[in-house]
Amino acid sequence: MGIVLGIESSCDETAAALVTTGREIVAQRIASQDEEHAPYGGVVPEIAARAHAEKLAPMIEAVLADGSVELRDLDAIAATAGPGLIGGVMVGLVSAKALAMASEVPLIAVNHLEGHALSPRLADPELEFPYALLLVSGGHCQILRVEGVGKYTRLSTTIDDALGEAFDKTAKILGLGFPGGPAVEKLALEGNAKAVPLPRPLLGSDEPHFSFAGLKSAVLRAKERQSQSVRPEPVEGQGESPGKRASTSSARTVSGYSDADIAASFQQAALDCVLDRLRVSLDTMEPVPALVVAGGVAANKAIRAALEGFASERGLRFVAPPMALCTDNAAMIAWAGCERLGMNEFRADPLDIAARPRWPLDPDAEPVRGAGYKA
Numbered sequence: 001m002g003i004v005l006g007i008e009s010s011c012d013e014t015a016a017a018l019v020t021t022g023r024e025i026v027a028q029r030i031a032s033q034d035e036e037h038a039p040y041g042g043v044v045p046e047i048a049a050r051a052h053a054e055k056l057a058p059m060i061e062a063v064l065a066d067g068s069v070e071l072r073d074l075d076a077i078a079a080t081a082g083p084g085l086i087g088g089v090m091v092g093l094v095s096a097k098a099l100a101m102a103s104e105v106p107l108i109a110v111n112h113l114e115g116h117a118l119s120p121r122l123a124d125p126e127l128e129f130p131y132a133l134l135l136v137s138g139g140h141c142q143i144l145r146v147e148g149v150g151k152y153t154r155l156s157t158t159i160d161d162a163l164g165e166a167f168d169k170t171a172k173i174l175g176l177g178f179p180g181g182p183a184v185e186k187l188a189l190e191g192n193a194k195a196v197p198l199p200r201p202l203l204g205s206d207e208p209h210f211s212f213a214g215l216k217s218a219v220l221r222a223k224e225r226q227s228q229s230v231r232p233e234p235v236e237g238q239g240e241s242p243g244k245r246a247s248t249s250s251a252r253t254v255s256g257y258s259d260a261d262i263a264a265s266f267q268q269a270a271l272d273c274v275l276d277r278l279r280v281s282l283d284t285m286e287p288v289p290a291l292v293v294a295g296g297v298a299a300n301k302a303i304r305a306a307l308e309g310f311a312s313e314r315g316l317r318f319v320a321p322p323m324a325l326c327t328d329n330a331a332m333i334a335w336a337g338c339e340r341l342g343m344n345e346f347r348a349d350p351l352d353i354a355a356r357p358r359w360p361l362d363p364d365a366e367p368v369r370g371a372g373y374k375a
C-alpha cells in the first residue's frame with residue numbers, strides 16, 4: 001500500500017494531508033484565510049499567496065508529525081499545479097518540488113479540478129468509472145462524463161458565472177459576508193422559495209450549458225426594490241427619517257418579501273437550472289450508472305437532496321462526498337495522486353513542470369463563449 005502527501009493552495013485554503021492508496025486519510029490539516037479576505041468581500045490573490053507562503057511549510061511538518069511519517073517514507077508528493085490563483089499555486093507546487101527533490105520522492109502535479117472530480121471515489125470504494133459528474137465550485141460549473149483517471153468528456157460549462165460565484169454574489173448583495181454559499185443556504189431555510197419571481201437562465205435550451213449572470217442581476221434588482229419599499233412610516237409629529245431602514249433579514253417588509261425569501265428564491269432558481277441542464281446533458285451522454293456531485297457547492301444540503309431525488313427518478317446511483325471533501329482540501333489532492341500511482345503506466349512529473357492558471361479537464365472540449373469565458 002502506498003502513502004501520498006497532498007498539498008492544496010490554489011485559492012484561499014492552505015491544506016496538507018496524508019492519504020493511503022487504501023483510502024485511509026492518515027492525517028490532514030487545513031487553514032482557511034476567511035479572516036484575511038473578509039474585509040474585501042472576496043479573495044485577494046496577493047494576500048492569498050502571502051498567507052500560503054507563511055502557513056504551508058509548518059503545516060506540512062505538522063501533518064507528517066501527526067501521521068508519524070518521514071518524508072522518505074512517502075510514495076509520492078502530490079500538489080495542485082492549477083487551475084487557480086497563480087501566486088498560491090506556485091507556493092504549493094514549488095514547495096512540493098523542493099521536498100520531492102530533497103527526499104527523492106516522485107512528484108505528482110495534480111489538476112485541482114481532477115482532485116474534486118475523483119474525491120467521491122476516496123470516500124466510496126464502490127464508485128467505479130464511468131460516472132456523470134456535476135462539478136460545482138467557486139470557479140467552475142460543469143457536467144462531465146468521467147471515464148477514468150485523466151479521461152474526461154465535458155458536456156456542459158457556464159457561459160458566465162460559476163454556481164458558487166452566484167452564491168457568493170447573492171450573499172454579498174444580501175450583506176451576508178464571505179464566503180457566501182453556506183450563509184445563503186442557512187438564510188434560505190427561513191424563506192419562501194416562491195416569494196420572489198426570478199429568472200431561470202437557459203432553462204429549456206437544447207444546449208446543456210449554464211448561465212447565472214442574469215439570475216445574479218435579478219437578485220440585485222429584487223434587493224433594490226425591497227430597500228426602496230421599506231421606508232418607515234413617519235412617526236406623528238417627528239417627520240420622516242429617510243436614512244432609516246427597517247431590518248429586512250427575516251421580517252417581511254412592505255415589498256412583500258424578506259432577505260430570507262430572496263435567498264430561498266435564488267437557491268430554488270439555481271436548483272431548477274441545475275436539474276434542467278443535467279437532464280439535457282444526461283440525455284446526450286453515453287449512459288452511466290451513477291450521478292456524482294463534487295466541488296464546494298456540493299456541500300449544499302438542498303442541492304444534494306434535489307440531486308438525490310433526480311438521480312433516483314432516472315434510476316442512477318447518487319454519490320456525494322462527505323462535506324469536508326467538497327470544498328477545497330488536500331485529501332482530495334493526495335487521493336488524485338494515489339489514483340495516478342495506481343495506474344499501470346505511472347510516470348512521475350518532471351521537476352520543471354509549470355504551474356497553470358488555466359487547466360481544463362477536457363482539453364478537447366469546444367470553448368463556449370458568452371458574456372464571460374470559462375474553459
Ligand SMILES: Nc1ncnc2c1ncn2[C@@H]1O[C@H](COP(=O)(O)OP(=O)(O)OP(=O)(O)O)[C@@H](O)[C@H]1O
Binds near residue numbers: 084164
Ligand atoms: N453550503 C453551500 N451552499 C452553496 N454554496 C456553497 C456552500 N458551501 C460552499 N459553497 C460555495 O463553494 C465555493 C467554494 O468551493 P471550492 O472551494 O470548491 O471552490 P474554489 O476552489 O474556489 O473553485 P474551483 O474549485 O473552481 O477552483 C464558494 O463559491 C462557496 O460559496
Ligand SMILES: [Mg+2]
Binds near residue numbers: 137138295327328
Ligand atoms: Mg476548489
